[in-house]
Amino acid sequence: MAIETQYQGIRDGAGPGVGDFIALMKPRVMSLVVFTALVGMMAAPGGLHPVLGFIALLCITVGAGASGALNMWYDADIDRHMARTAARPIPRGVVTAEEALTFGTVLSVTSVLTLGVLVNWVAGGLLALTIGFYIFIYTMWLKRRTPQNIVIGGAAGAFPPMIGWAAVTGGVSVESIVLFLIIFMWTPPHFWALALYRCRDYERVGVPMLPVVAGPDETRRQIVIYSILLIPVGISPYFIGLGGISYLVTSSVLGAVFLWLAFKVYRTREGREADRIAKQLFVFSIFYLFALFAVLLGEKIAEWLVALGAFKAIFA
Amino acid sequence: MANNAGHEQQKKVEAERAKRQRLRSIAIAVGLGVLVVLFYAATIVHLGGNALNRPM
Structure with a gap:
């Protein structure tokens, strides 16, 4: 892709900042994910070393943020036409779609592998399922096809406490x-x-x-x-x-x-x-x-x- | 005149590209640093007291 096209819409002298990449991760959704995952971890029987607990929570948070970035990459075409989403980093032109895709993919893979290797693979697998469900089932398949989109797609947002629980117990x-x-x-x-x-x-x-x-x-x-x-x-x-x-x-x-x-x-x-x-x-x-x-x-x-x-x- | 404007535009795009590349490099470095710390800390936790438990 030509550089001119790639950076089309980027405002003069206003490249992306760290804040734009944080916005790409849907911080408000992420805060609810962190909180519900934390409750899942705390409510689970048994214990997890605080360091591993922190790592698990970080991986779940980053995984959720990564799926938010991938969602923004895929939905950029409709986001620019809706009042609620027009100010997101891609429609605003501060982050390119390719950057969002790379950012989301790298963080998704890293968070799943880190959670799997350092905590356990049930939690890692559930995180992979959550990200995959949100991107492939909800964003790419259901969202633009059926009014039941959020009923089924809602499962993706419901997984975090289950992942937190699995991080501690190793099961469901x-x-x-x-x-x-x-x-x-x-x-x-x-x-x-x-x-x-x-x-x-x-x-x-x-x-x-x-x-x-x-x-x-x-x-x-x-x-x-x-x-x-x-x-x-x-x-x-x-x-x-x-x-x-x-x-x-x-x-x-x-x-x-x-x-x-x-x-x-x-x-x-x-x-x-x-x-x-x-x-x-x-x-x-x-x-x-x-x-x-x-x-x-x-x-x-x-x-x-x-x-x-x-x-x-x-x-x- | 038009040639000049095109040249200016090209310079601006190049500067933007360099800026983004630099930001990306810093982000990758920070990300790798965080991963190293996480894996180190988790390894120590997994080893626990066993790290010092060596038969003489």
């Missing part, structure tokens, strides 16, 4: 599958709430999000259905011994609020108010997921502190 168990299911069931109402008020963007670029294909009313119905399914899944860690009483209370109360907001979205269908409530559900859904995992983490830390207190009392 009911508990880690439940953590996976919480995020898996949470993804559709979360993204459809966003799609409701970003509908025109998706329509313009031909991405068949549910509101574009089936209309906003059907989307509202599906949000309610998935919210009803999400609530029991959200509470279930208590019943398998993964969460304690504070988890039961938090997940029940927040689940009720989630459902109430979902019904509010269902009932309010016209004008700015409809957009406002959809946005409200979108923002709350992030808080809901964060809070559920934070309580699991908090309970685990409290358990350790109690155990530490008992240990000190015995040996004092």
Whole structure:
């Protein structure tokens, strides 16, 4: 490719900075990945040396960021036409598509191999599966073909706590599958709430999000259905011994609020108010997921502190 | 005149390419450095006390 073409669109004197490559890794998505993977690691039985724990978390984070970069490489053509994504590094012209592809590929391979060699291959394999699922199944195959794109593609975002769990235990168990299911069931109402008020963007670029294909009313119905399914899944860690009483209370109360907001979205269908409530559900859904995992983490830390207190009392 | 402008453009593109190459080299160096540290630390952790456990 000619140099002139390769660097077309690059602003004068404004080459890519470190910040542009960080933006390529979708830092907001990455922060949720780090957090849920950390909870998966902390909630798992047994222990992992802190150094290996840090390496595992770093690999999961970098792997997630790498898949974000590969997603931006593949979606650059539609990103430049959507308000939410037009300022990403490739559409803005500060990073070339080739740079994003190389960056994403190198980091993907490195993170999987490092996690596999230094921690264990179950975790490494799951990370490879996550990256592959996000890029090949979601980004390249489902996203532009079916309104079920985020339902199935949501699995990619649901794997991190499972990888964290596998890093510690070396395997997959009911508990880690439940953590996976919480995020898996949470993804559709979360993204459809966003799609409701970003509908025109998706329509313009031909991405068949549910509101574009089936209309906003059907989307509202599906949000309610998935919210009803999400609530029991959200509470279930208590019943398998993964969460304690504070988890039961938090997940029940927040689940009720989630459902109430979902019904509010269902009932309010016209004008700015409809957009406002959809946005409200979108923002709350992030808080809901964060809070559920934070309580699991908090309970685990409290358990350790109690155990530490008992240990000190015995040996004092 | 047009030739001059083309030359200027070419110089700008070359400068941009050199800048990107330099950034890439630094990033690769930093990345390799981080990998060395990670593999070293993980090896020490895996060896644990066994590193000193040598029969005389």
